[in-house]
Amino acid sequence: MDPVTAGILVAIGLIVLMAIGTPIAFALGAISLIALVADRGIVELTYFGETFFDRIAEFGFVAIPMFIMMGAAVASSPTGRDLYRSLDLWLGKLPGGLAISNIGACSIFAALSGSSPATCAAIGKMGIPEMRKRGYPDGVAAGCIAAGGTLGILIPPSVTMIIYGISTETSIGRLFIAGVVPGFMLAGLFMVWTLIACKLAGGYDNPMAINSEQVKQTIRQNVDANLKALVRVLPFLAVVLGILFALYGGVATPSEAAGVGAFMCLALAIIIYRMWQVKPIKLIMRDSLRESVMIMLIIAAAEVFAYALSSLFITQTVAGAIADLEVNRWVLMGVINVFLLVAGFFLPPVAVIVMTAPILLPIILSANFDPYWFAVILTINLEIGLITPPVGLNLFIINSIAPDISLRNVLMGSLPYALCMVLGIVLLCLFPGLALWLPDLLMG
Template identity: 80%
Template sequence: MDPLTSGLLVVIGLFVLMAIGTPIAFALGGISLIALVASRGLPELTYFGETFYESIAHFGFVAIPMFIMMGAAVASSPTGRDLYRALDVWLGRVPAGLAVSNIGACSIFAALSGSSPATCAAIGKMGIPEMRQRGYPDGVAAGCIAAGGTLGILIPPSVTMIVYGIATETSIGRLFMAGVFPGFMLAGLFIVWTIIACRISGGYGGSVKAGVNQVANNVRANLDAIRRVLPFLAVVLGILFTLYGGVATPSEAAGAGAFLCILLAIVIYRMWDRQRLQLIFRDTLRESVMIMLIIAAAEIFAFALSSLFITQTLAEAIATMEVNRWVLMGIINVFLLVAGFFLPPVAVIVMTAPILMPIILNAGFDPYWFAVILTINLEIGLITPPVGLNLFIINGIAPEISLRDILLGSLPYALCMVLAIIILCFFPGIATWLPTTMMG
């Protein structure tokens, strides 16, 4: 059987398994095992276990559960509430100020937690009811939170950037720096659209003013909220400084950050009872195991594709295409967009980044710039069906808003992400200037 036919059968089998509800890691591992045994016989089982173990026996992966623990400590504390209250006071008087403050809170909380679902849940639980109470349209209220949550995988520290760095053997510190300015640029585009959407709907006028006056009467309480958040921000800035300055490896910085965030949660928010600490460790264990299983299964899937010469055939077909390099980049982005509709970012990165990296380098593109493009592209999948994880999280915390309204409110933000990718194509220095300046 030729490689293209084998690849088509493998992809169809993968989608069938996912369509019947098989978890992604088991779908990837199962179809890989079937393909390897069918093509190379039962002796191939010997290499299955070895490949599974070796794919995650990498010291760099220690940073993943540590950053997840750091995010779990922040997400389990009232940090999101304090961020929301503080930014509401600062931004409440600008047009669409409450929605803008929610995006700002999502941006900062994303940097603290590094998790899109955690950001949506933490900010959305307070922000969506408050916006609806003040007269904001349901689509804007849900859409700005769903979109703001996607910033968690772009603004550093980001778990997906760590996975990309390990998969492509690129510097994680440079990847973090490359995501800083694009992350804030994307947040700015979200804010611009939010203001436009609110002006079009006309549904945020007098209600907002009344809400701002009510919050402004509690200035002292909001200043206390700011003081409680600042230590967490200091931890994030310290982590980035140690990474950029070469003081510590990502794993060491992540371990110190996780310890400090748990300590701050205990000291500042009195989270020393056993149940709340167990919740942090449970969430960390659950998400870490899920990500590591996906990484291991995706590595086996890549091994199966390579053993069947599917990867080599596909890469050669793409590399030999006689097209402009920007047309090639457009084809790659369409491929990533479709993959992101069905698979989580971590799975897409582990499966595709090692294949695409030689093609990107041969075409003359910067690998750190491409990491940002890839991440923004995968963010679109978080707010679009059929998977659209952030959409379902918003629907879970605000069931009174229909999934249709959430989707329609989120789609313009997906277009903002497409615009961000276009801007980065014209001005790649937005992603490359900071790592080049800081690290040469």
């Protein structure tokens, strides 16, 4: 069977399996096994298990469950509540300050947890009801949280960046720092659109303008509690800064830094929030184990899938066809962006990175694009997939938090933020230094 026909059949089979609800790891593994056995016979079963387990046996993957545990410890504690209160204290007086506080809280909580769903859930549970109570439009209240949650896979420490680094054999520390400026650039774009959206919707209720004296008195009464909340959050921020310092200072490897970070965040959650009972600790371990196993299964199955594509010469054929296109390199980058965008609509970020990064990297390098800059571009494309249908994980999380806001309103409120991300990609293409300046400054 020629590679083109084999590729079409594999793609159709994978789409069918996912369409009937097969988990992505099992869909990848099943279609890979079927393709290999059909092409090479039953003997391929001998290599299936070896390929499956060899990939996840790499030491670098130890960082993934550690960072996940670190995020679970933060997400399971009231850290998100305290962070939200602290930012509301300082930004609540600004025009649209509550919405800005939510996006700022999402940005910081994303750095603490490294998880988009956890960020949406932790900040959304408090932010959405409070914004609606103060008169913010439902679309803005839902959209800014859904979009702010996506920053969890860009602002370091990021699990997706670790997976990209291992898949492409690039520096994880450099990848982390490449996401800092673009991450806060996106947060800034989100804040600007939030203010514009509020004005277009007829404004919002400024808490310092409505029932002014009563609200001011309430805020004064809450200042002490909010300052204490800030003090409780600062140790977690110190842990994240310590991890980044250890990575960029050459003090520790990503796996070592992740292990220490997980222990410190777990210890801080227990000590600061008095989580002495077995139940919350058990919940943290359960969530960490569940998400880690899911990600590792996807990575292992995607490795088998990549092995199957390579064995059937599908990868080589596709890469050769793209490389042979006599087009401007920016047209090529546009085609790759569209491909990543469509893939992000249907697949989780981890699966897209593991499946496509090794294939796309040689093409990116041959077109003289920087692999660290491309990592940021890829990640933003995958962020868009988190707030767009049909998968749109963050949309469903927001809908579960505020079920009285229809999924349509959540989607319509989120789409302008997706356009902000597209604008972010354009800015990165025009000014690559947004992603490369800080890594070059700190790491040479």
